Amino acid sequence: MLTAVVTRGATGFDVAFVPQADGGAGDMTYEESLDFCEFPFEEAEFADQYEATGYPCEEGPSPILPEAKELLWGGGSFVVFLVLMRFFLYPKLRKGMDARYAKVEDGLEQADAARAAARAEVTEYEAALATVRAEAAERVDAARATLAGERETRLAEVNAEIAAQREAAMAESRAAREAAEADVRSAVTDVTSKVLELAIGRAPAEQVDAAVADVMNSEVRS
Numbered sequence: 001m002l003t004a005v006v007t008r009g010a011t012g013f014d015v016a017f018v019p020q021a022d023g024g025a026g027d028m029t030y031e032e033s034l035d036f037c038e039f040p041f042e043e044a045e046f047a048d049q050y051e052a053t054g055y056p057c058e059e060g061p062s063p064i065l066p067e068a069k070e071l072l073w074g075g076g077s078f079v080v081f082l083v084l085m086r087f088f089l090y091p092k093l094r095k096g097m098d099a100r101y102a103k104v105e106d107g108l109e110q111a112d113a114a115r116a117a118a119r120a121e122v123t124e125y126e127a128a129l130a131t132v133r134a135e136a137a138e139r140v141d142a143a144r145a146t147l148a149g150e151r152e153t154r155l156a157e158v159n160a161e162i163a164a165q166r167e168a169a170m171a172e173s174r175a176a177r178e179a180a181e182a183d184v185r186s187a188v189t190d191v192t193s194k195v196l197e198l199a200i201g202r203a204p205a206e207q208v209d210a211a212v213a214d215v216m217n218s219e220v221r222s
Contacts, residue, residue, distance in 0.1 A: 066074075
């Protein structure tokens with residue numbers, strides 16, 4: 001019975017047909033297994049132990065189970081990485097995080113201080129503005145009061161001047177009217193005396209003057 005055996009060579013895979021006994025024991029020697037097996041035994045005495053049950057080939061590694069040296073290297077690398085992280089990398093990372101946190105806190109404190117200072121300046125500005133407005137209102141009220149007082153004083157002065165000028169004008173008018181009345185009365189008295197003298201031959205000056213005065217006074221009153 002022939003058995004197809006696939007071997008891996010330098011340039012690819014080789015297929016060979018090897019005769020096998022009916023009992024299952026292999027007819028291949030240890031030397032032949034070096035060319036036939038993908039994983040041959042390193043020594044002939046190990047191959048003789050398995051020659052009765054099959055081909056003298058060592059069982060290959062498991063495709064899913066890692067080897068001990070791989071576990072050793074992986075575990076050692078993890079331990080080294082853990083040590084580096086614990087004593088070197090993590091302290092630096094922690095230090096950087098603390099420094100960043102302190103910087104952020106400092107920035108927040110500075111921002112709060114700047115905000116408080118700005119609010120204080122705004123409050124101070126509003127207080128100063130209120131003071132200035134109050135002073136301006138007081139000055140405006142004082143100016144209005146002064147202007148009102150000056151206007152009242154000036155109006156009183158003008159009214160006094162007008163009253164004085166009116167009194168003076170009335171006095172002048174009264175004096176002129178009296179002078180005119182005296183001239184008219186004198187003229188009327190003279191004319192009346194002449195008419196009486198022509199009419200009756202004599203002119204009573206006192207009676208004529210009294211009569212003319214009564215007539216003129218009665219006209220003035222009416």
